[in-house]
Amino acid sequence: MDQEEARSRILDAAEELFYGRGIQTVGMDELRAAAGVSLKRLYQCFPAKHDLVEAYLRRRDARWRAELAEHVSRHAATAEDRPLAVFDWLRTWFADPGFRGCAFINSFGELGPVSDGVTGVARHHKQAVHAYVTGLVSALPVGDPALLAGQLVLLMDGAITTAAVSGEPAAAEYARTAAEALVAAARAAGPGAAAGPG
Amino acid sequence: MDQEEARSRILDAAEELFYGRGIQTVGMDELRAAAGVSLKRLYQCFPAKHDLVEAYLRRRDARWRAELAEHVSRHAATAEDRPLAVFDWLRTWFADPGFRGCAFINSFGELGPVSDGVTGVARHHKQAVHAYVTGLVSALPVGDPALLAGQLVLLMDGAITTAAVSGEPAAAEYARTAAEALVAAARAAGPGAAAGPG
DNA sequence: TTCCTCCGAGAACGATCGTTCTCTACACTA
């Protein structure tokens, strides 16, 4: 087996186990078995468990954002649809049987206080998502795209955690209606618009 | 030392350590030392660690919601102010040096998949907060209080997690402005109001 | 074939953790 393939299989197993059951709950030997590699190979690829944890989070960050962006660009016809398509994608994600909330929030809650690496990756992920959403709303005629993006990101994280804890995907619907209202309000206060009533 | 006092000191230490560093990171012996009780006493009060974890979460749930309700009832003059006062309280909480996100989301992310007890307490907490917010918005002339409450709860959870991961309390401001917009939109669509433009 | 190198399988090691057990000291009762 190639070193490259071993690394990929280890990361696949790590993503399934770490995301599904938590990081500290999964031992290196169970991970080795799930990946189908030897312990020696595992430590060749990742010298310590925290290296594997951070690599898992980094890969998941890239893939998660790529899937989100692909769904948005594929399903949103106009610039107005794009921010809302984010929440449609969330709904399909919540319905996935393996859904268990945000991997970065979970990892941060579990290891943030004792791992600067985990904290850094989680923070980077949230910043990247924020930047992506800011890009989406910047195409809209709103007065303060940064404000609207910040609000939408709150709805995203709130929906993710609520859906995870409650076990029901309905949070995506609430978030979408809230996003519609916030986008509408931002457009009403957009450049060239009169000040709102009050 | 009284049994009652021992129990209280243990729960105090558990809350500080579990919330601040995570549950699995804190051992029973460190907890015993922080509480200033003997190991025998510790296991008399809580026969196993998971008993202590669930007791910690239940007590924190009650206290957290009581503090929130007290702040709202004390600082909000009118029914219109009450939902927004929630976010003012969040802002002060985020600024606390010990703030580290939502104890229930953190615990759920760490132990949810392997502990039905933790999952149950986290779910109960979120349902109770939802019920409280529903009560707040039910006093407002809005068409669908349950919908607005669901939206506001998403903003709360999103703000809490964003503030925790980013380490900056600014999320509370975004959440408050979003809450204002959502309340205004719900009032515009409230009972007796004409349908909105669109 | 013989040697060298690499790999997988899994034992082993040291540390930690949750939990229990032992020992000693002290307060209270007859």
Place this chain on the structure above:
DNA sequence: TAGTGTAGAGAACGATCGTTCTCGGAGGAA
């Protein structure tokens, strides 16, 4: 004063975990 029950201090136990080490075998080069 002798006896009894209880508490604290901390050793001990069994399990688990991250990590390293050992052993035996496979494959290529001379």
